[in-house]
Amino acid sequence: MEVSAWSGAASAIPGGWSSALVLVAVAVATALLWRCDFFGDAWRFFVLFKVPHPPEESFLLGSAWTLIRKDHHRAFNKWGCRLGPIYAVRVLCWHLVVVVDAVLADAILGSQEGLSKAMEPDLSDALLSHGHRTMFSSDTNSPYWRLIRKGTAPAFISANIKNGFPDVIKILTKVIANMSKLQPGTELDMNNVTLRISLDVTGLVGFAKDFQTCDTFMDAGTDELFEIIKLTFRELYSRTSNPARKFWIYSLWSPERRRVERLFKQFRLRMSQLLQEVKARGEPAAEDVSIAAHLLRLRDPATGQPLPDNLLAGEFGMYFSAGLETSGNAISWTLYLISQHPEVDAKLAAELDEAGLLVTPQRPAPRAMDYADLARLTYLGWVCKEAMRVRPVAATGVTRYTKRAMKLGGCYLPAGTMIAVPFYAVHHNPNNWEDPDAFIPERWSEPGAELVSTMHGPSASPETQPSAHPEGEQKIKRFLAFSMGPRQCIGRALARIIHDASVAQLVSHFRFQLAERMGGPEGVDSHEINRLTMQPGQGMWMSFQSRAQPMEPIKPVQASEVQAFSLQAHAGLQSTG
Ligand code: HEM
Numbered sequence: 001m002e003v004s005a006w007s008g009a010a011s012a013i014p015g016g017w018s019s020a021l022v023l024v025a026v027a028v029a030t031a032l033l034w035r036c037d038f039f040g041d042a043w044r045f046f047v048l049f050k051v052p053h054p055p056e057e058s059f060l061l062g063s064a065w066t067l068i069r070k071d072h073h074r075a076f077n078k079w080g081c082r083l084g085p086i087y088a089v090r091v092l093c094w095h096l097v098v099v100v101d102a103v104l105a106d107a108i109l110g111s112q113e114g115l116s117k118a119m120e121p122d123l124s125d126a127l128l129s130h131g132h133r134t135m136f137s138s139d140t141n142s143p144y145w146r147l148i149r150k151g152t153a154p155a156f157i158s159a160n161i162k163n164g165f166p167d168v169i170k171i172l173t174k175v176i177a178n179m180s181k182l183q184p185g186t187e188l189d190m191n192n193v194t195l196r197i198s199l200d201v202t203g204l205v206g207f208a209k210d211f212q213t214c215d216t217f218m219d220a221g222t223d224e225l226f227e228i229i230k231l232t233f234r235e236l237y238s239r240t241s242n243p244a245r246k247f248w249i250y251s252l253w254s255p256e257r258r259r260v261e262r263l264f265k266q267f268r269l270r271m272s273q274l275l276q277e278v279k280a281r282g283e284p285a286a287e288d289v290s291i292a293a294h295l296l297r298l299r300d301p302a303t304g305q306p307l308p309d310n311l312l313a314g315e316f317g318m319y320f321s322a323g324l325e326t327s328g329n330a331i332s333w334t335l336y337l338i339s340q341h342p343e344v345d346a347k348l349a350a351e352l353d354e355a356g357l358l359v360t361p362q363r364p365a366p367r368a369m370d371y372a373d374l375a376r377l378t379y380l381g382w383v384c385k386e387a388m389r390v391r392p393v394a395a396t397g398v399t400r401y402t403k404r405a406m407k408l409g410g411c412y413l414p415a416g417t418m419i420a421v422p423f424y425a426v427h428h429n430p431n432n433w434e435d436p437d438a439f440i441p442e443r444w445s446e447p448g449a450e451l452v453s454t455m456h457g458p459s460a461s462p463e464t465q466p467s468a469h470p471e472g473e474q475k476i477k478r479f480l481a482f483s484m485g486p487r488q489c490i491g492r493a494l495a496r497i498i499h500d501a502s503v504a505q506l507v508s509h510f511r512f513q514l515a516e517r518m519g520g521p522e523g524v525d526s527h528e529i530n531r532l533t534m535q536p537g538q539g540m541w542m543s544f545q546s547r548a549q550p551m552e553p554i555k556p557v558q559a560s561e562v563q564a565f566s567l568q569a570h571a572g573l574q575s576t577g
Contacts, residue, residue: 045094051097052084052086052088053088061092062092066089067091070529071529072396073396080098080425085101085103086411095417097408097411097413098419098422099421100431101426101431101432102432102477102478104408106477106484106485108421110484113403116141117137117139123239124136124318126236127268128268128317129310129313134314134317135148135149135315136318140487152294155293156490164494165501168201169369171214172505173505175214175506176506176509178215184546187517188543188544189541191540193217195328196328197502198323198327198328200213200214201498202319202320202323205290206291206292208278209274224270228267229267232267233321235263237532240532271320274316275313275316283296291319295316322489325532326394326533329533329534330499331498332540333388334387334503336524336536338507344439348379349507351378352377352504355373355376357508373504377504380503382444383503384496385479386443388499390439392423392534393535395424396423397421397425398421399418399420400419401416424534449479450477509547511545511551513543515543
């Protein structure tokens with residue numbers, strides 16, 4: 001019956017069966033193209049072509065080669081200075097709209113409506129949760145994101161986060177004791193040390209678990225998680241710079257694929273083990289304000305039941321991975337910048353001295369730092385913020401998709417346009433900051449220095465003036481190290497404690513000097529790598545002088561005197577102490 005109906009229809013078409021098949025093929029192709037958003041892509045291609053582009057883009061690839069370079073954040077800045085507050089870069093036939101103006105960035109990041117998070121969610125889910133969303137990868141308007149964000153935010157308010165301060169000091173005291181045992185002239189990869197500090201503090205403050213990676217600064221069986229996280233992050237980075245990697249190199253039979261799958265699995269296993277350990281302690285006590293306690297107290301609004309283990313383990317992993325490299329690398333950059341500015345080191349030491357926190361020959365064991373010191377040490381706060389401005393670890397910034405067409409900075413952006421706000425470029429654009437490349441902690445002495453309204457010197461074009469913002473100019477930030485708006489870093493308060501306390505404690509005890517092997521500031525810049533976070537590509541090797549000894553002018557250590565202390569050197573503290 002059906003067959004004859006079909007044949008009747010086919011014979012009614014001029015050309016019979018062959019024409020019918022062509023029509024079906026065209027319909028299927030159209031449906032496929034529709035599904036792949038071919039028509040949307042084509043429309044966006046033509047519309048976004050009008051937005052200014054870097055003139056050096058290649059005809060076929062566009063800016064693809066530049067975007068996969070380890071220093072693409074610097075390219076975003078160079079283009080921003082040349083092309084203005086909003087421009088576009090092309091990869092093959094796709095455009096990425098880039099915003100480097102603080103006011104336009106505010107319009108993008110501050111908005112909850114009309115824009116969704118575009119950071120490829122599958123990327124982080126492959127590591128963290130294997131098949132479901134985490135808070136990090138969920139849409140801002142989803143009930144799941146709201147549940148986790150609202151439920152865990154209290155862990156980071158200052159009334160609660162200060163409870164973790166003694167744990168931060170405990171880890172730092174251990175690190176300083178270990179460093180003090182090293183022979184004078186020893187070079188240490190401070191990046192390795194600061195990443196360990198960050199992991200141990202996140203573990204202890206957030207989950208009441210001491211991972212003890214700061215015990216020795218070397219492979220000692222206790223820091224397996226540290227290595228797993230580092231390797232998995234490298235893999236995630238390889239996937240961002242080469243999205244074809246997961247389809248192409250990772251054919252089912254590839255040993256590389258199996259290695260990576262094993263690694264990801266190990267990470268998830270470690271997070272599940274941590275979850276079981278936390279659960280085995282019983283219901284969190286009312287006074288427990290850790291991240292873990294807040295996650296365990298969450299209830300599914302539909303059932304009233306606690307969240308299942310697979311979701312909780314994913315969130316544990318999300319917090320670890322969001323906090324580790326960001327905080328660890330940020331501390332390294334700050335120590336580096338202080339080492340390059342002896343005048344800043346001297347002023348910081350003077351402030352710490354006045355507060356009774358500096359080690360001196362006369363005061364080899366100063367008083368312990370407490371939480372209130374962080375607010376009292378004004379210059380420390382300026383130094384730390386300025387370092388995060390000059391070297392924002394989230395240098396590539398964040399991306400969003402337009403859910404519907406919008407106008408931004410005089411450009412029409414169709415629905416489905418991807419917009420990037422690269423924080424390094426925002427922080428280094430002369431329209432946002434005066435003398436943007438210089439490291440000047442004193443610029444923070446002005447109240448509200450992080451706001452656009454306090455801007456001096458050149459200003460953005462009239463259409464990007466603060467008055468264009470519905471909330472008024474006071475709210476618009478030009479300091480975006482932690483992003484802003486509803487998706488801004490939830491862990492900011494913890495990050496500031498880890499960062500500022502580490503800098504204060506390390507500088508209280510030691511004066512740091514960049515090791516010769518780093519090749520000076522040029523060497524540091526040329527090896528800087530933006531791998532999900534901006535980091536020193538070959539570690540941050542430094543020598544350090546105890547402030548308990550009379551301070552001599554720092555002179556370069558001769559290569560023959562250098563006793564390198566590395567993960568691979570198998571030279572334990574015991575043998576060097
Ligand atoms: C210097 C250290 C840190 C920096 C620079 C930093 C920066 C950022 C940035 C730029 C974002 C993305 C915001 C957006 O999409 O608009 C973010 C998100 C996030 N950060 Fe941090 N972060 C740091 C430390 C931490 C720490 C210590 C934790 C917690 C232990 C943490 C937890 C998170 C989480 C959970 C998110 C996702 C928030 C969401 O999707 O709603 N971060 N962070």
